[in-house]
Amino acid sequence: MNKYIIPLLAGLGALCACSPQGAGGSEEAPLAGARIGGPFTLVDQDGRTVTDKDFTGKWRAIYFGYSYCPDVCPVDLQRLMQGYRQFARDHPAEAAKLQPIFISVDPARDTPPVLKQYVTAFGAPLIGLTGTEQQIAAMAKAYGVYYAKRQEPGSSDYLMDHLRATMLFDGDGKPIVLLKTDESADTVAKELAHWVK
Template sequence: MLSRAAAATLLASLAACSGQPAPTEEAPLAGATIGGDFTLVDQNGQTRRWADFRGKYAVVYFGYTYCPDICPTDVQRTAQGLRTFAAEHPDEAAKVQQIFVSVDPERDTPKVVGEFVSAFGKDIVGLTGTPEQIDAAAKAFKVFHGKGKVEDNGAYLVDHSNVTYLFGPDGAPIATLPTDQGAAAVAQELAKWVR
């Protein structure tokens, strides 16, 4: 049986043979119970399940299209980070799928979600569903969300976690992406884990 150090050395040498550097540390979310099956609808009205994204790295963010500031900023920085990563590592970037999941099914129809994600990139998958479907997905991904006070004009905010997760091709969580630090930091984190 290989020691941990010997296993790390073997992985590094195998990666060197393939031309890809290997991560030198364990993924921060390795072993975490984040993620899980869901049934939602994409911006084209197609039913999508978590299993549909197997074989690709998935960058997942839960938010809502009427969000005044945080959601559009996080989604934009993620999309910009992916573009920066793609410019330097096009083959690896082709293995990454950005996914936006709405926590506001009352207003975020597939059409509305589609318009939102298309403002940041043509390849982003936008997902929505019934309140029950959204609740189940949010629970699986350890995302808090709750509708705020409804104003007289019907407007409201949605409180929610703003975490951008990176999952591996097997659906296992790898790390969170530092959207709060900007697109360059997102690209750097992707380069660390995507192979």
Template sequence: MKRGAMTYLAKFRRPFALAAIALACSIPLASCGKSGGEAPPLEGAEIGGPFTLVDKAGKPHTWDSFKGQWRIVYFGYTFCPDACPMDVQAMMRGFSLFEKEHTKAAEKVQPIFITIDPARDTPEIVGQWTAAFGPRLLGLTGSAAQVKQAADAFAVYYKKGEATPGGYLMDHSRIAFLMDPDGEPIAMLPVDKGPEAVAAELAKWVS
């Protein structure tokens, strides 16, 4: 498991850390709840919370702006050479597959990309980058303090990394969170397993 994922999992309350780790490692869980008797893997985890960020047009968005919508939330940065593009591509292709099979349910889902590199990721740059993955992906940025507030709310790890000829890199968690219409955490989407796996996980929970 990536260091970033271990960092954010360590911040969970212990009873819910086991569920998150089990999901990440594909360990079956026996439990009762949603989706045919199975409880959401991240149910009760302390993930998500207030923030204020802006989109490509400079329009403010708060966490409450998305109330009533399912949300897919990914933290990354546009200058990322490989990890972020691969993850977001799998996330959005998976969402597109889900949308084709579950059109009405998909209308209630808002995919969100939040930068962890606000020094370089201006609203315009974030908007151009997210547009490459489809019109439904909303890109958000803000001041360093605003981004930190959002990352802290999701227990996301990020840190400025090594310098390269093309500019510095960012070390960060690689997780796509699925949140319900009340803003509660449901699951981590398996972007590492490809679009089909992402679509299947969305179909499992979103209705």
């Protein structure tokens, strides 16, 4: 298990196990009842103010990371968007209800123009959100996300340690499941097909 997923799971408390039924039954979501999520106000890659209310009725696949991330962020986002496209091909009506979102934990460098170039590389409909240090810190706390700056002494460059997880929320903003973007696009597509209705 990735060491950065532990703080999130610790903050979620006891998770309910899934029932044996499939997606059409009364299966309870793995993150049902978890105290993560909530209101936010950020800025998108076009410089527009965005709040959680802009996504009312939309499912959300949310990934926290940063554009200067040298390894996991681009791989996870690539799998997320490849999985989304497979899902959209097979389930276009359901995919239209889903909004993939990348939220920067490095707002000092991830300005809207930087985010625009970054999210464009992964394709629509991925959007990028950033904000002030305080806005990002408040949202990360509400969503159970760990992040911290890691800087070598004497260097002006730095990396950001952060939780590696893609959280799926339903149209009411309730947490559903952690998407397995660390595995494969096929896995992501299957998970989306299972949950997004």
